[in-house]
Amino acid sequence: MKGIRSRLIFYITLMLLLIVLLLEGVFIAAVHYYYLGSAMETLNSRAATSATFFNKYLEGYTLSERARYILENLSPEESSKVEVLSPAGNVIINSFGFSSKEQVNTPDVRAALASGKGSFQSLKPLQGERIIAVSIALKEAGSTIGVLRYSVSAEPLYAVIMRIVLNAAVVGVLVIGFGFVMSLLIAKRIVGPIRQLTGVAKEMATGNFAVRAAKQYDDEVGTLAVTLNYMSEEILKSEKIKYDFISSVTHELRTPLTSIKGWGETLLGGDLSDKQETLQGLEVMTGETDRLIGLVEDLLDFSKFQAGEIRMVRQPYDLRGLLEDLLLQFRYRGQTKQIRLYADLPDQPLPVDGDFNRLKQVFVNLLDNAFKFTPAQGAIRLTAVLSGELIIVTVADNGEGIEAADLAQLGTKFFKGRSRQSGSGLGLAICKEIIELHDGRLRIESEFTKGTSVIVELPLYRLEQHLPPPVYL
Structure with a gap:
C-alpha cells in the first residue's frame, strides 16, 4: 500500500x-435478547401465576x-x-401424562x-435440543415439597434468530461492497488531482515552467494547484x-574589456614615444579596469549577502560627518557634469550605530545613481532630518525617473529595469540588504520623466540609553 489510493481504499x-461488524453485533444481541428474553418472561409469568395459585x-x-x-x-392451549418434580428432582408427572425416575438436575431446578x-x-x-426453563417451588406450610417446572424448546426461536442474522449478514456484505465501490470513487476524486499535480511538478523539474496545474476542486488540493x-x-x-x-x-564586462584590449593593441603596435597617446590609452585602461573592479565587487558583495556571510562591524558615530564628506566628494563631479x-x-x-564603510557604500551608490540618471543642468538634493526615533536621509533628483512597471521590482536581485545606462543592476539590491542589516528601511519614490527619490530610514542611536549605570559610594 505505497499509494494514497490504496491506503484510502483500505x-x-x-x-x-x-462499523458493520459492530452494528451487526449490537443488532444480533438485541434480536437474541428480544426473542429469548420475551420467551423467558412469558414462562416466568405463567410459572409464577400457576405456582401462586396451586400453593x-x-x-x-x-x-x-x-x-x-x-x-x-392445564389449558388446552x-x-x-x-413438569412436577419431587425435591430429589424426579418427575412426578408431566404435561404429557408420564412420570419418570429420571432425575432433572438443571440449574433452574x-x-x-x-x-x-x-x-x-x-x-x-x-437431549437433541436447546431449551428455556423456569422452575418455582411448591410449598406446604413454608417448606418446599416439590418443584413446578415450565420448559419450552428454543430451537424455533434460534431458527428465527438465525434467519434474521443471515439476512443482516447479507445486508452487511452489501453495505461493505457499496462502501468499497464508494471508496474507489472517493480515492479517484482525491488521487486524480494529486496525480495531475505530480505530473505538473515533474514537468517543472525538467525546466518546463510554462505548464499549468488545473484547479479541479475548491479545496486544499485546488489551493495547492493555485500555489504551484x-x-x-x-x-x-x-x-x-x-x-x-x-x-x-x-554587456558591461564586454565594453571595458573591449576598450582595454583595443588600447592595449594600440599601445603595443603604436609608437610609445608619443607620450600624449600613451597617457590617454593608460587613462582609458585604468578607468575601464576600475569599472570592472566595481562590477566584480558588486557581484561578490551580493553573493555574500545572499549566502548570509556578511558581518556588520557596527559602532556609534555621527552620520552627518559622513554625508558632509560625500558632499565634498561629489561636488566636483557635479561641476564637471553641470549638475547642481x-x-x-x-x-x-x-x-x-552602524558599519561606517557599508553605510558609506550605500550613500555613494545612491548619489552615483542620481548623477548617472540626471541630465546636464539638472539638480540633486541630499537631505537629512530627525523624525522621532528615525534618521531619514533622502537622495532626490529630477532625472529621467522610473516607469511604474519597474518601480515595484526595483531593488530585487537580478533586476536592472529598462534603463539604457550602464550598470549591473545590483547596486540597489546591495544597498537594501545593508540598510536592512542596520534595522532600517530603503524605499523608492519616482515619477517617470520627473525624477526619483530614494529614502533611507535608520534608527536613531541615543547615547543616554547606552550609558553605564551610576555607582553610588
Whole structure:
C-alpha cells in the first residue's frame, strides 16, 4: 500500500467493516435478547401465576395429588412442557401424562429448591435440543415439597434468530461492497488531482515552467494547484530577470574589456614615444579596469549577502560627518557634469550605530545613481532630518525617473529595469540588504520623466540609553 489510493481504499473499507461488524453485533444481541428474553418472561409469568395459585388453593394436598390436579387443569392451549418434580428432582408427572425416575438436575431446578425460583437457558442442545426453563417451588406450610417446572424448546426461536442474522449478514456484505465501490470513487476524486499535480511538478523539474496545474476542486488540493501555478509564474519571472541580468552583466564586462584590449593593441603596435597617446590609452585602461573592479565587487558583495556571510562591524558615530564628506566628494563631479548638488543637513548630530564603510557604500551608490540618471543642468538634493526615533536621509533628483512597471521590482536581485545606462543592476539590491542589516528601511519614490527619490530610514542611536549605570559610594 505505497499509494494514497490504496491506503484510502483500505482504510475506508476497514472502517466500514468495523462499523458493520459492530452494528451487526449490537443488532444480533438485541434480536437474541428480544426473542429469548420475551420467551423467558412469558414462562416466568405463567410459572409464577400457576405456582401462586396451586400453593394457595391446594394447601393440604400431597405432591402427587397436586400433580394430578395441575395436569387435569392445564389449558388446552398450553404449548410449554409442564413438569412436577419431587425435591430429589424426579418427575412426578408431566404435561404429557408420564412420570419418570429420571432425575432433572438443571440449574433452574437447583435454584428453585434453594431460593424458591430459578430459570435456565441452554446454549448447547440437551437431549437433541436447546431449551428455556423456569422452575418455582411448591410449598406446604413454608417448606418446599416439590418443584413446578415450565420448559419450552428454543430451537424455533434460534431458527428465527438465525434467519434474521443471515439476512443482516447479507445486508452487511452489501453495505461493505457499496462502501468499497464508494471508496474507489472517493480515492479517484482525491488521487486524480494529486496525480495531475505530480505530473505538473515533474514537468517543472525538467525546466518546463510554462505548464499549468488545473484547479479541479475548491479545496486544499485546488489551493495547492493555485500555489504551484503561482510558484511557476514567479520562477519564470525570476528566470527572465536572471537572463536579463546575465545579458546586462555580459554587456558591461564586454565594453571595458573591449576598450582595454583595443588600447592595449594600440599601445603595443603604436609608437610609445608619443607620450600624449600613451597617457590617454593608460587613462582609458585604468578607468575601464576600475569599472570592472566595481562590477566584480558588486557581484561578490551580493553573493555574500545572499549566502548570509556578511558581518556588520557596527559602532556609534555621527552620520552627518559622513554625508558632509560625500558632499565634498561629489561636488566636483557635479561641476564637471553641470549638475547642481544641494544639501539640507541639520545642525545637530545624527548618531547611528552602524558599519561606517557599508553605510558609506550605500550613500555613494545612491548619489552615483542620481548623477548617472540626471541630465546636464539638472539638480540633486541630499537631505537629512530627525523624525522621532528615525534618521531619514533622502537622495532626490529630477532625472529621467522610473516607469511604474519597474518601480515595484526595483531593488530585487537580478533586476536592472529598462534603463539604457550602464550598470549591473545590483547596486540597489546591495544597498537594501545593508540598510536592512542596520534595522532600517530603503524605499523608492519616482515619477517617470520627473525624477526619483530614494529614502533611507535608520534608527536613531541615543547615547543616554547606552550609558553605564551610576555607582553610588
